[in-house]
Amino acid sequence: MSQALLTAKPQYPWKLTPKDLLTDLAGAVFALISTLAIVGFSPLKGKLGFALTLIVMSILTATVISWVRRDRKAAINSSTTVLVYIAASFVIIALASVLYEIIRLGAPGFSLSIFTKDMSQTASDMPLTEGGLLHAVIGTGYLVLFAALFATPIGILTALYIVEVKGRFAGTVRFFVQAMSGVPSIVAGLFIFAFWMIQLGNAYSGLAGCFALTVLMIPTVARTAEEVLKLIPQDLREAGLALGATQWRTVAMVVIPAARSGLITAVILGIARVVGETAPLLLTIGGADAINLNPTSGNMSAFPYYVWKNLLIGSENAVSRAWLGVFVLMILVLIFFALARYFGAAKGSRK
Amino acid sequence: MPKTIPAPRKITTQPRFTDKVFRGVVTSGGLFAGLLLGLIGFFLVFNGFEAMRAAGLSFITGFDWVDAVPEDGQPASYGIGAMLYGTMVTGILAMIMGVPVAVGTALFLSYYAPEWIKKPMVVVVDVMAAIPSIVFGLWGYFVLMPHAEYWAKLIHKYFGFIPFFDMPAPVFTRSPFIAGLVLAIMIIPIVTAVSREVFAQTPLERIQAAYALGATKWTMIKAVVFPYGRGGVIGGAMLGLGRALGETVAVYTVLNLVYDIRIEVLLSAGGNVASMIVNKFGEADPVELQALMGAGFVLFLVTLGVNFLANFIINKTARE
Numbered sequence: 001m002s003q004a005l006l007t008a009k010p011q012y013p014w015k016l017t018p019k020d021l022l023t024d025l026a027g028a029v030f031a032l033i034s035t036l037a038i039v040g041f042s043p044l045k046g047k048l049g050f051a052l053t054l055i056v057m058s059i060l061t062a063t064v065i066s067w068v069r070r071d072r073k074a075a076i077n078s079s080t081t082v083l084v085y086i087a088a089s090f091v092i093i094a095l096a097s098v099l100y101e102i103i104r105l106g107a108p109g110f111s112l113s114i115f116t117k118d119m120s121q122t123a124s125d126m127p128l129t130e131g132g133l134l135h136a137v138i139g140t141g142y143l144v145l146f147a148a149l150f151a152t153p154i155g156i157l158t159a160l161y162i163v164e165v166k167g168r169f170a171g172t173v174r175f176f177v178q179a180m181s182g183v184p185s186i187v188a189g190l191f192i193f194a195f196w197m198i199q200l201g202n203a204y205s206g207l208a209g210c211f212a213l214t215v216l217m218i219p220t221v222a223r224t225a226e227e228v229l230k231l232i233p234q235d236l237r238e239a240g241l242a243l244g245a246t247q248w249r250t251v252a253m254v255v256i257p258a259a260r261s262g263l264i265t266a267v268i269l270g271i272a273r274v275v276g277e278t279a280p281l282l283l284t285i286g287g288a289d290a291i292n293l294n295p296t297s298g299n300m301s302a303f304p305y306y307v308w309k310n311l312l313i314g315s316e317n318a319v320s321r322a323w324l325g326v327f328v329l330m331i332l333v334l335i336f337f338a339l340a341r342y343f344g345a346a347k348g349s350r351k
Numbered sequence: 352m353p354k355t356i357p358a359p360r361k362i363t364t365q366p367r368f369t370d371k372v373f374r375g376v377v378t379s380g381g382l383f384a385g386l387l388l389g390l391i392g393f394f395l396v397f398n399g400f401e402a403m404r405a406a407g408l409s410f411i412t413g414f415d416w417v418d419a420v421p422e423d424g425q426p427a428s429y430g431i432g433a434m435l436y437g438t439m440v441t442g443i444l445a446m447i448m449g450v451p452v453a454v455g456t457a458l459f460l461s462y463y464a465p466e467w468i469k470k471p472m473v474v475v476v477d478v479m480a481a482i483p484s485i486v487f488g489l490w491g492y493f494v495l496m497p498h499a500e501y502w503a504k505l506i507h508k509y510f511g512f513i514p515f516f517d518m519p520a521p522v523f524t525r526s527p528f529i530a531g532l533v534l535a536i537m538i539i540p541i542v543t544a545v546s547r548e549v550f551a552q553t554p555l556e557r558i559q560a561a562y563a564l565g566a567t568k569w570t571m572i573k574a575v576v577f578p579y580g581r582g583g584v585i586g587g588a589m590l591g592l593g594r595a596l597g598e599t600v601a602v603y604t605v606l607n608l609v610y611d612i613r614i615e616v617l618l619s620a621g622g623n624v625a626s627m628i629v630n631k632f633g634e635a636d637p638v639e640l641q642a643l644m645g646a647g648f649v650l651f652l653v654t655l656g657v658n659f660l661a662n663f664i665i666n667k668t669a670r671e
Contacts (some may be wrong), residue, residue, distance in 0.1 A: 276483020
């Protein structure tokens with residue numbers, strides 16, 4: 001009784017057959033070659049001409065192949081797929097260009113001596129071996145430190161108010177904070193100028209800059225902290241309350257420790273948001289070429305201000321200085337970015 | 352000797368003293384953050400009121416920004432009409448150029464990207480969001496502008512018959528087109544992020560239903576993802592617009608401020624409220640400073656309105 005065992009051969013209709021792959025490859029090669037041919041033999045020239053022709057040719061080729069292989073719907077699908085890939089590659093090209101140019105134009109001026117000298121004895125036009133940006137390092141250090149000191153408590157309290165206390169105005173506060181994250185940075189600068197300088201009669205100082213940055217940092221910290229607190233399971237809070245803890249003990253001993261790395265992420269994201277802010281500083285810190293160790297009085301400098309000043313001077317060495325400033329600023333931003341991702345990832349793995 | 356049991360605690364629904372303090376502190380912190388927005392508006396109005404009252408409606412509609420010249424008896428005349436118009440133009444240009452790319456990128460991340468490219472691509476978009484505006488300003492001026500100038504010349508050459516692309520004078524640098532291009536790149540991350548968030552909420556069973564009916568990827572997106580996420584994409588685009596309207600430093604470096612209303616977007620003449628504030632702030636006398644505060648207040652109101660609307664649309668879409 002040897003009945004032939006019928007085994008259905010598994011089929012993978014979604015996988016491309018070698019023949020399909022070959023056609024796709026041939027299409028890609030055709031698009032490239034025809035683009036080269038068109039750019040070579042027609043008035044279209046340069047990188048732009050090449051890119052435009054390549055886009056048109058690759059859409060055309062993909063469409064024709066799909067149409068021949070299947071139908072009109074498949075052809076439309078192919079052309080939109082190519083368009084979506086092109087959109088994504090635009091983003092990559094833009095970022096790659098920004099980073100590449102920062103390194104190309106900023107890195108040559110980089111040396112450790114720039115962290116030991118300021119610009120008090122050096123004109124911007126002098127070669128980059130003279131002077132440095134120690135004053136900007138100190139200024140940005142103060143600004144970020146104090147802005148974080150002011151914005152962290154307020155931001156986290158706001159998040160606690162929305163998530164834990166759930167007060168009567170929780171919805172309103174949430175909506176206002178959300179809208180505040182869209183306030184233009186120049187408006188924050190004007191606000192501090194109107195309040196701190198005009199109304200209270202203070203002069204330019206690092207502290208005024210800190211206030212402006214605090215205004216910009218609060219929404220970022222509050223919104224990120226809110227997201228983090230919402231992720232803490234309700235069971236944890238109820239366990240705390242069931243053990244007889246007051247709400248204060250529950251929040252302080254259970255919720256905040258559980259959310260710690262997320263809250264750190266919130267603060268770092270806030271710092272990354274404000275460390276490169278320029279416009280509010282133009283109205284508040286006054287700018288300086290010498291080191292100022294006192295954040296509460298006297299003009300202060302900062303990385304963005306240093307870049308701005310040298311950009312406006314516009315001579316060759318000054319522009320190189322601006323790129324150098326941008327280079328250092330970008331390294332700083334990326335460090336904060338990496339830190340935020342590190343703490344954010346740590347939160348995910350512990351859960 | 353019987354042990355003394357502690358007296359039973361009084362059962363009460365009243366919060367303890369520590370909780371009252373805790374709630375008080377948290378509430379005041381939260382309310383302060385909420386009030387801050389009102390404080391910003393109040394101080395800008397308070398300091399700019401005099402200038403706005405003096406100029407009346409022409410503060411919004413006037414095209415002049417002239418300081419008083421007492422010797423000639425010429426009064427000051429402050430109007431931000433041209434700047435406001437220019438802000439709108441660059442903002443809309445940024446939307447036209449940036450939103451399609453951002454939505455395409457969001458679609459790519461949600462439905463097209465292979466797993467191995469998805470994570471790096473998310474990092475790319477996040478890094479882009481973290482780049483300070485001064486960096487975009489520098490890059491836009493020194494790197495993008497020479498290219499964009501060439502593109503503008505091409506557009507003018509082939510589409511010059513359209514009034515927008517006409518050129519009264521052959522100066523292509525620092526035009527609203529270039530400012531819009533830089534702003535488009537700057538708003539891509541936020542529009543992408545919001546669009547991706549709504550796309551991710553599209554119900555899986557509807558997507559699978561579309562596929563089961565034989566839809567291609569694009570027909571599925573057209574029939575399921577877009578109708579479902581339309582509100583989110585519009586809201587995200589408006590959040591981007593809000594950012595673009597308030598951007599200062601990057602626009603200042605790549606835009607030539609001219610107090611005139613022009614529809615030619617390729618010409619080196621544009622306006623921007625935020626850039627004007629930075630431009631005039633340095634040598635402003637107290638009266639002009641008041642006018643600048645007024646300009647800041649108008650900018651504040653416009654961006655706030657756009658943001659309120661955007662958040663309203665997004666929250667509404669997210670809840671549904």
